């Protein structure tokens with residue numbers, strides 16, 4: 001791989017293109033809500049969703065029928081141009097799109113149509129099936145040329161979906177490939193297929209991926225029924241733990257943001273919430289929402305609880321200058337746990353700035369002296 005100097009890394013890739021950002025803004029993005037811009041019923045719901053969801057994403061890739069690709073692209077342009085308070089830097093709801101795959105017959109038209117028409121409103125372009133840094137370099141240069149031609153003053157950011165085995169192997173170089181990189185999402189369906197995993201589900205767990213409690217002492221495990229043994233507890237495991245953890249580390253190392261992806265069992269709101277919460281606890285900042293009912297789940301899960309914020313604030317208050325160790329409710333707190341608490345407190349402040357209901361809840365927390 002050829003080396004780029006640090007100075008070149010932040011130089012625009014086309015004459016007249018906006019300067020790359022030095023920091024990726026931490027804009028709340030608990031739910032990235034997917035809609036099909038060619039579906040009139042879904043498109044009609046977009047204006048009413050502004051302010052209720054952090055990100056609206058006009059999907060052009062998978063789930064859009066080949067015959068509707070052009071209608072989806074044109075629909076997205078129409079929606080972006082005609083909807084107030086959507087996208088750009090100030091609106092309450094960001095506007096993202098997922099373009100078609102880089103080897104598809106549609107992607108070039110996606111980019112050459114969207115950037116001139118709605119580049120000033122598009123916050124992030126999600127790129128599917130990213131394999132390595134070369135895919136990001138291609139998009140990076142093309143976007144710079146299109147931005148320069150369109151006279152844009154703000155760079156459009158890029159988000160990659162981790163959904164091939166090669167992409168997972170190259171995750172660190174993908175995150176560091178361009179100052180445009182905003183974040184990564186897990187794409188469990190394509191990734192499962194690419195890895196030849198034997199699940200047909202779109203994200204979530206699988207009842208066959210488990211560990212089983214040992215048999216009672218003195219029992220020959222060969223005699224127990226391996227399929228149904230009510231005497232031995234089973235613990236379902238998370239098929240996606242390894243990939244999410246790897247993605248979180250790569251994103252944190254590069255100062256960009258990790259997201260869970262789709263949870264396809266729309267009816268199973270409980271398991272959806274569990275999967276989202278696992279991702280939140282591991283470090284993800286948000287997730288995809290495929291159906292309106294997943295937005296509330298994502299907003300709830302990816303907002304720290306009032307209890308956690310109450311505790312975090314107590315630790316911050318008790319730790320004074322941030323050094324040393326104190327006891328709170330029988331537990332040791334020190335410089336490191338203070339940093340953990342600050343992660344939550346800072347997230348709560350960002351969310352309170354855009355979510356009046358949450359602000360009310362966080363403001364109502366009584367400050368308890370430790």
Ligand SMILES: CC(C)(COP(=O)(O)OP(=O)(O)OC[C@H]1O[C@@H](n2cnc3c(N)ncnc32)[C@H](O)[C@@H]1OP(=O)(O)O)[C@@H](O)C(=O)NCCC(=O)NCCSC(=O)C[C@H](O)C(=O)O
Pocket residue numbers: 034035036041042043045059062063161163186187188189190191202203261262266289290291292
């Ligand atoms: C999953 C769906 C096909 C379900 O649609 P539908 O059967 O219409 O659901 P409902 O009848 O419950 O819908 C109720 C009303 O809500 C509207 N609706 C539904 N979904 C949305 C939406 N996403 N945004 C806005 N509005 C929505 C319906 O139109 C109904 O309206 P009304 O009749 O007026 O009451 C559908 O939800 C859907 O298509 N969702 C998006 C799917 C999608 O984007 N998939 C791609 C992302 S996942 C992926 O690509 C895999 C990934 O890349 C990987 O590899 O892992």
Ligand SMILES: [Mg+2]
Pocket residue numbers: 062128163187189190
């Ligand atoms: Mg996919």
